[in-house]
Amino acid sequence: MKHLLIVIVMIFVWINGFIWLCKQIDPRNKYQTDVEYKYVRYCAGCHGNSGEGNGRIGRFKKLDPADLTDSNLWTMHDDTQLLESISDGKNDMPAFHYYLNPKEQRELLGYIKNTFRP
Template sequence: MEDTLIRRAILLLGMFLALEAIGHGKEAFALAPADPVDGKVVYNHYCVACHGPQGNGQGLAAPAMFPHPANFTDPNLWKGRSDAFFINVITNGRKRVMPPWWDVITAQEIQDVYAYVKTTFKPK
């Protein structure tokens, strides 16, 4: 009897944690490899207004923003910053500079949009 209650409690806890993760926009499963093609779609929908079509931080909304959006074509932006840094900024935002996106786009879309930004705008 006690063994059955423990099993049920563990099962319910697992279900709760999975639903909680999904409810917060987090994936409860492994992500596919990042796809810059899919990331371009996400970028053009959510990011282009601030960061611009050339990724230079000169989107239509940029003049009204301070601080200005990141310029992905600037080599200094990338110096000393890891992929994890950029994924974290997209996911959780950065102070007053950028809003968090974890509750707007999926974890897969975050990976995809970062792949697009990195492969398209990062100086070689």
Template sequence: LRWITLITAFGIAVVKANLVIQNFMHLRWEKNLMKWVLATSLILMFLMVAGISPDVMNHEGNNWENVAAKAAVERGVDGEAEEETMVVAAPVGFTPQGAFQTVCATCHGTAGDGNGPAGAALDPPPANFTDAAFWADRDKQRIMTVIQDGAAAVGGSSLMAPFGALYTDEQVSELADYVISFAPDGAAPGCE
């Protein structure tokens, strides 16, 4: 009797599963869709492996070989014979005007008026060094601190990044003097 009950229970379960599969899982049309998805996935995987395999085949132990980089180095090594005709440019020295144009003018503008191309997108806007009101409570040390540590170091906007790592203390002092030169006459008494 146990065996008959067991066989009957499994028989009913199989019939119910078959009815669910046929009527609710739509496997008749999903089978075709799944075949296309599987075939497409396998083709894409094959193409990816075929594209990567040349790099994998060049693998030697833990050393990956970059063929393009080696070819570029070899071309450069072959060019050493032409080195005699090459003219080496003299190193460019620091100038406060050049540093301002390179680092500061993007936001503060070439005239120091706060109208640089990137300054238009900033909130709060960059400082206007040509405005007498800006210089009312500024001195050279504060300008140097802002250049070295950013405006946040003196309670200003965190959008003014620190540039102390780029310049020596002497260069920062020269750059601060250049920034002070934008002040209207007599507007920066604490900076003289």
């Protein structure tokens, strides 16, 4: 009977340890906010961590991603146009409505605006 109790406690400890480990590995924990994580996951490959359009995939495939720190981009387009580009894509920019719902797209636009707009 005592042994059974020890085994149950051990299993409990293992499961807790496993859950703890999973949380450590979860990439989301590296970023302050969910939207920051989404930018890194979906956008930074092309637009770069600093938003300058110098992400690795963008450079490698010579896609010429928009420089999100360029003030012209923000003066020449309003939110509706930019959201449309994010949702439906534009030239080499892929459409994101497959991956991100409209609310997430708006959050990402808000994020890039606050972070990169000069």
